[in-house]
Amino acid sequence: MLARVLILLVILAVAESCIQHTDCESCTRGSRRVRFKIISCRWCPFRSTCHTEGTTDHGCDDYEVALTSQCVNATQLVIRYLLKPHIL
Numbered sequence: 220m221l222a223r224v225l226i227l228l229v230i231l232a233v234a235e236s237c238i239q240h241t242d243c244e245s246c247t248r249g250s251r252r253v254r255f256k257i258i259s260c261r262w263c264p265f266r267s268t269c270h271t272e273g274t275t276d277h278g279c280d281d282y283e284v285a286l287t288s289q290c291v292n293a294t295q296l297v298i299r300y301l302l303k304p305h306i307l
Contacts, residue, residue: 236260240269243290261285 237260240246246269249260259272263279272285284290 237269237271241267243284244287245269247284247287247290259285262290 237246237249240249240260240262243262243264246260246262249269250257260269261272261279262269262284264282264284265279270279270283284292
C-alpha cells in the first residue's frame with residue numbers, strides 16, 4: 220500500500236512539472252523516470268498546454284504532440300482540426 224502511495228506522489232510530481240511548460244519544445248522534452256518507466260509530457264496545440272502522458276482530461280487525444288520534431292507541425296494540426304467538418 221505504501222509503495223502505491225509513493226508511486227502516486229511521484230506521478231503527481233511529474234504532472235506538476237508538465238504543467239509548468241509553456242511551449243511545445245520544452246513540453247515534449249520534459250520527462251521523468253518513475254521506477255522502471257519514463258513518463259513524458261505531451262503538448263496540446265489547441266489549448267497551448269502541457270500535460271502528462273496518459274492523462275485523459277485534456278481534450279487532445281487525437282492531436283497531442285509527443286515529439287519535439289512534431290512541434291513545427293502543431294499549428295498545422297490546429298488548422299486541420301478547425302477545417303474538419305464537425306457534427307453538432
